[in-house]
Amino acid sequence: MAQSLHLFNPSTRSSSLIPSPSKQCYSYPKPSHSISYRGFPVGFVKLSVRASSSSDLDPAPSSSSQVLLASDNGKGVAGGASATYAAPQDSGSIEVDTVTEAELKENGFRSTRRTKLVCTIGPATCGFDQLEALAVGGMNVARINMCHGTRDWHRGVIERVRRLNEEKGYAVAIMMDTEGSEIHMGDFGDAPSAKAEDGEIWTFSVRAFDSALPERTINVNYDGFAEDVKVGDELLVDGGMVRFEVIEKIGPDVKCRCTDPGLLLPRANLTFWRDGSLVRERNAMLPTISSKDWLDIDFGIAEGVDFIAISFVKSAEVINHLKSYVAARACDCDIAVIAKIESIDSLKNLEEIIQASDGAMVARGDLGAQIPLEQVPAAQQKIVQVCRQLNKPVIVASQLLESMIEYPTPTRAEVADVSEAVRQRADALMLSGESAMGQYPEKALAVLRSVSLRIERWWREEKRHEAMELSAIGSSFSDSISEEICKSAAKMANNLEVDAIFVYTKTGHMASLLSRCRPDCPIFAFTTTTSVRRRLNLQWGLIPFRLSFSDDMESNLNKTFSLLKARNLIKSGDLVIAVSDMLQSIQVMNVP
Ligand SMILES: Nc1ncnc2c1ncn2[C@@H]1O[C@H](COP(=O)(O)OP(=O)(O)O)[C@@H](O)[C@H]1O
Ligand SMILES: C=C(OP(=O)(O)O)C(=O)O
Ligand SMILES: [K+]
Ligand SMILES: [Mg+2]
Incomplete structure (x- = not known):
């Protein structure tokens, strides 16, 4: 009845x-x-x-x-x-x-996966068959990062995802992530990365180089860089993966000594620190959405992407502005705007930013470069909770399975990190380098899937009262x-x-x-x-x-x-x- x-x-x-x-x-x-x-x-x-x-x-x-x-x-x-x-x-x-159909039939309703999975698409996963393998493996959203690649390259990915959806019945959504105007390094020409050794002197320059970069030289995208930094400042690549000390300034060139060696990756984020604090000089005045970002946004609207993720959001204002911009241009589709929480300012204005957005991303990569690493877990928990209260989907991103870029199995610590995000009941987990350029994209996705399923089951069985x-x-x-x-x-x-x-x-x-x-x-x-x-x-x-x-x-x-x-x-x-x-x-x- x-x-x-x-x-x-x-x-x-x-x-x-x-x-x-x-x-x-x-x-x-x-x-x-x-x-x-x-x-x-x-x-x-x-x-x-x-x-x-x-x-x-x-x-x-x-x-x-x-x-x-x-x-x-x-x-x-x-x-x-x-x-x-x-x-x-x-x-x-x-x-x-x-x-989903197969999962529902095989395992019954109860054991279908609840946590959604986002994969960053890069050279390792941009082909049709590779994208299909990710869809089969449970990818719900494909993310393209406008920091890397050309618009034509991204257009190709979007077309293949759409074709996959049409031909094979998937509903994989597309998220376009803007570059943002924070400071980052350029590419290394043909080399995929460069190694900085302890004590080496490298030049960070805002000059445009016509031909190949001179040895141990790195391009910086921000014109005011040489003026903003001071001798003695500490320069952090990717929040500390590699560290330099500024030793000399010569016009547009900044000479630095490597103090913590490591691998330099193209377009890695740069922050500089003075007396133990992040320096916010004129770089803090850079617009959240750069002129290049606006062109990328126009591209995203024209391509009908499902989500636009905005890097380094500082206030609700920029989200409101973008939402009206999108509403005025995207006539027949409704593009959701995702605020990336990855700066001190975004933490200060967290609730108003999330309220204005259609969702948020805990972008732990840059967040960990702006606040002490040991504060990132508490910030993550707070962001996930605020999103849940305000009914906005939240994605936990960056380094979830970082070691799987190179190895076929995750570390125990990585599995514990994924478990924690699932236990916090975040809407989605995201792969970055693991799926974009790693050696084991499908295996990394399979780990996210199996850990999600296991923790969700544990929650239902043990934690219902919470x-x-x-x-x-x-x-x-x-x-x-x-x-x-x-x-x-x-x-x-x-x-x-x-x-x-x-x-x-x-x-x-x-x-x-x-x-x-x-x-x-x-x-x-x-x-x-x-x-x-x-x-x-x-x-x-x-x-x-x-x-x-x-x-x-x-x-x-x-x-x-x-x-x-x-x-x-x-x-x-x-x-x-x-x-x-x-x-x-x-x-x-x-x-x-
Ligand atoms: N479209 C692309 N083309 C080439 N490489 C890419 C692309 N997207 C991502 N990658 C690679 O994957 C890595 C991780 O991706 P992501 O986390 O999105 O970027 P980032 O590390 O710059 O924040 C990047 O550092 C880059 O090496
Ligand atoms: C997801 C992030 O942003 P991006 O990969 O664009 O730097 C991050 O910083 O964690
Ligand atoms: K980005
Ligand atoms: Mg970031």
């Missing part, structure tokens, strides 16, 4: 949507057998609430009443959509990728209803041990609210557009499906059940909870 719980705010809906006892709007699919429910409220409850009339999203007068309906037969409860959705042409199909208290975030009354529905649905799903939560969501918002609750069961997110489906691929626990659906939940459910059954993804008797952002309701039912 199907049971349902609906919430209405009658004043926000047309009169035809108000429940009418004589009108039976739903006849839910009848399961083949009935089950008993523990603790499920059945009955009719009327609540009086004060709706905020100041919200433009919810123009309800303060006298409006909010009605909570629960039904034990799933019939006679009316509702409707706040918008009418046109059913696209291909209404008879459901799209889900073959890897649920995070989620504060209210809704900015309108209608938002608050959605939020409460998702919290209740997630709690019910855990208590009733349901097999899956189904969410019908046009924009993806309702799916993200469910993901935020980190329920024990997977969330099947049905959405009408391929772009939303790809975007949902970054969020914890969501299995995005593309499906055409209408505002009629009965037919949506019937259609979903029959399509999923035909593909052996669900079976009669499976217990599911369905929620939707068109009709604010929770329904509990067995698959017929």
Whole structure:
């Protein structure tokens, strides 16, 4: 027997949507057998609430009443959509990728992976077959780093990922990461890297060299470099992978002695320190988004990437600016803006930056160059928590499996680091050099996958009581209803041990609210557009499906059940909870 719980705010809906006892709007699919429910409220409850009339999203007068309906037969409860959705042409199909399909069939719902995986694409993984191997291995998002390679090179990667999605049914999203205008070294011409030995004198220069670089010379991208540094400053490459001391300044050239030897990689980040503190001279005035970044952003918009990650964000202002820029130019696609938290300024303004963004990245590489390394773990935990509270997806990035650039197995410490990020319930983990230029990209991805699965299972079995208290975030009354529905649905799903939560969501918002609750069961997110489906691929626990659906939940459910059954993804008797952002309701039912 199907049971349902609906919430209405009658004043926000047309009169035809108000429940009418004589009108039976739903006849839910009848399961083949009935089950008993523990603790499920059945009955009719009327609540009086004060709706905020100041919200433009919810123009309800303060006298409006909010009605909570629960039904034990799933019939006679009316509702409707706040918008009418046109059913696209291909209404008879459901799209889900073959890897998820295989995983669901082999391991059952419970053991599908909840933590999402991002792979940086570089020379080691840019071919079609290599990209396909990563997709098969569980890559949810492909990241291209505009610090490296040409736009043509990146365009090629985007085309191959899109082709992979079209030909093989994947929904791999594309994230474009901007270079940012912090100080970094140039390339080494044909050499992939250079070795700096203890005591060697190297020249860091802002001069443009026409031909090959002179020996032991490094280009610096920031014109003010030679003016900003002082003799005696300490110069850190990549947060301390290699260290130099500034010994002499000669016009545009800065001579430095190597004090900690190591490998110099192209475009490595440079910071300089004076008396134990990071120096913030005129370089602190560089714009977050450089003129080259703006051209890259235009490229990303033209290519229809799914996410744009902004390096070295300092304030919410730049995010707001970029979001309006994107909104004005990207007419038919919705590009999410991800704030990379990798500077002292971004930590200072953390909450406002995350609030303004569509997600965040804990970019530990540069963060570890700006704050003492021992402070990075606490910063990571804080960023992950703030993102969860504010309902923004968060990616933990950099050096997760650094040794796997060279070796086929990770260190125990790396496995512990990956475990910690999964235990913090971050939405996604990211590979950088491991997948871009390492020797074992697929093996590194397999480690992220197996560690995620194991820790997620441990969490479900052992840690359920450690649920995070989620504060209210809704900015309108209608938002608050959605939020409460998702919290209740997630709690019910855990208590009733349901097999899956189904969410019908046009924009993806309702799916993200469910993901935020980190329920024990997977969330099947049905959405009408391929772009939303790809975007949902970054969020914890969501299995995005593309499906055409209408505002009629009965037919949506019937259609979903029959399509999923035909593909052996669900079976009669499976217990599911369905929620939707068109009709604010929770329904509990067995698959017929
Ligand atoms: N498009 C690319 N072309 C060439 N090399 C790349 C590319 N993307 C990434 N890499 C390599 O992978 C390494 C790690 O990638 P990433 O972490 O994104 O960059 P970075 O180390 O510069 O912050 C880079 O240092 C670079 O050597
Ligand atoms: C992910 C990071 O940014 P990028 O690789 O672009 O330096 C980082 O600094 O950790
Ligand atoms: K970058
Ligand atoms: Mg960085």
